[in-house]
Amino acid sequence: MIGRSEEYEKMFRLEGQLWWYRSLHERVEMALQQRFGKRRDITILDAGCGTGGLLNFLRQRGYTGLRGLDGSTDAVAFCHERGFPVTFVNLNNLADFEPDTKYDVIVCNDVFCYFTDTDLLPLLSALSHRLKPDGLLVSNNNAFNLFMGEHDLAVGIIRRFVLADFEQIVPGRGLHVRSATYWSLALSPLILLIRQWQRLQLKLGWLKAEDAQSDVYLPPSWLNETLYQIVRVEQKLLRRTPFGSSLFMVIDSQGIL
Ligand SMILES: C[S@@+](CC[C@H](N)C(=O)[O-])C[C@H]1O[C@@H](n2cnc3c(N)ncnc32)[C@H](O)[C@@H]1O
Numbered sequence: 001m002i003g004r005s006e007e008y009e010k011m012f013r014l015e016g017q018l019w020w021y022r023s024l025h026e027r028v029e030m031a032l033q034q035r036f037g038k039r040r041d042i043t044i045l046d047a048g049c050g051t052g053g054l055l056n057f058l059r060q061r062g063y064t065g066l067r068g069l070d071g072s073t074d075a076v077a078f079c080h081e082r083g084f085p086v087t088f089v090n091l092n093n094l095a096d097f098e099p100d101t102k103y104d105v106i107v108c109n110d111v112f113c114y115f116t117d118t119d120l121l122p123l124l125s126a127l128s129h130r131l132k133p134d135g136l137l138v139s140n141n142n143a144f145n146l147f148m149g150e151h152d153l154a155v156g157i158i159r160r161f162v163l164a165d166f167e168q169i170v171p172g173r174g175l176h177v178r179s180a181t182y183w184s185l186a187l188s189p190l191i192l193l194i195r196q197w198q199r200l201q202l203k204l205g206w207l208k209a210e211d212a213q214s215d216v217y218l219p220p221s222w223l224n225e226t227l228y229q230i231v232r233v234e235q236k237l238l239r240r241t242p243f244g245s246s247l248f249m250v251i252d253s254q255g256i257l
Pocket residue numbers: 001002047048049050051053054069070071072075089090091092108109110111114155
C-alpha cells in the first residue's frame with residue numbers, strides 16, 4: 001500500500017463517511033469505554049494510523065492524548081493537515097521510537113496484513129512493550145482467506161487471519177486476547193459473493209491484477225447508510241459473531257515484558 005498515493009487520498013477523503021470506517025471507529029470507541037469508562041485523558045497511540053480518520057473520530061469524541069505513527073509519507077502528511085502529532089515510523093523499527101513512552105491504549109487496525117510472521121512476532125512484542133501494565137491493544141484485521149479479492153490486490157494485502165493465529169502467538173508476547181469477534185456476519189454472504197466473483201474474473205483474465213481497485217469508494221448514500229445500520233444493529237444485538245471479513249480483537253497487556 002505504501003507508495004500508492006491515490007489510495008491514501010481516497011482514504012483521507014472518505015473515511016469520515018464510509019459505512020465500514022464509521023462502524024470500525026465506533027467499535028474502537030466501545031472498547032475504550034468498556035475499559036476506561038468516561039475518561040478522555042488516556043494516552044492512545046494509533047500505530048499505522050493511515051490518514052488519521054480514527055484519530056479525528058476520537059478527537060471529536062473528546063479524547064485528548066492522541067498520537068499516531070505511520071510508515072507512509074502520504075499518510076503522515078494527511079495527518080499533519082488534520083493537525084495530529086503523527087510521526088513517520090516504520091513499525092519494523094518501533095522499538096527505536098521513543099523507547100520509554102508507554103500508552104494506555106494502542107490501536108493497530110488493518111496493519112498486520114502487511115507483515116509476515118518473521119516481522120509480526122517482533123512487532124507484537126514491541127507493541128506489548130509499549131503498553132502500560134493495564135493497557136489495551138485494539139486491533140482489527142482482515143479475516144478468512146475466502147474473502148480475498150480485488151481489494152487485497154489493490155492495497156497489497158499479503159495475508160488474512162483467523163482468531164487462532166493470534167491466540168497462538170500473543171501469549172508469548174505478554175498479551176492476552178480478552179475478546180474477539182468477526183464482523184459483519186449479516187453482510188458476509190454479500191461480501192463473499194462479490195469477492196468470489198472478483199476472483200473468478202481474475203482467474204479468467206477478465207480483470208487484470210494491475211487494474212484492481214480498492215473497496216474505498218462511496219456508494220450511493222442510501223446504500224452507505226443501509227450498510228452502516230445493518231452493522232450497527234448487529235453490533236448492538238450480538239457481542240460476538242463467528243464469521244465475517246474482519247476480525248476485531250481487544251487484547252490485554254499482561255504487563256510481563
Ligand atoms: C489499510 S491501512 C490502515 C490505516 C488505518 N489504521 C485505518 O484503520 O484506516 C494500513 C496502514 O498501515 C501502514 N503501514 C503498512 N506497513 C507499515 C510499516 N511497516 N510501518 C508503518 N506503517 C505501515 C500503511 O502506510 C497504512 O497507512
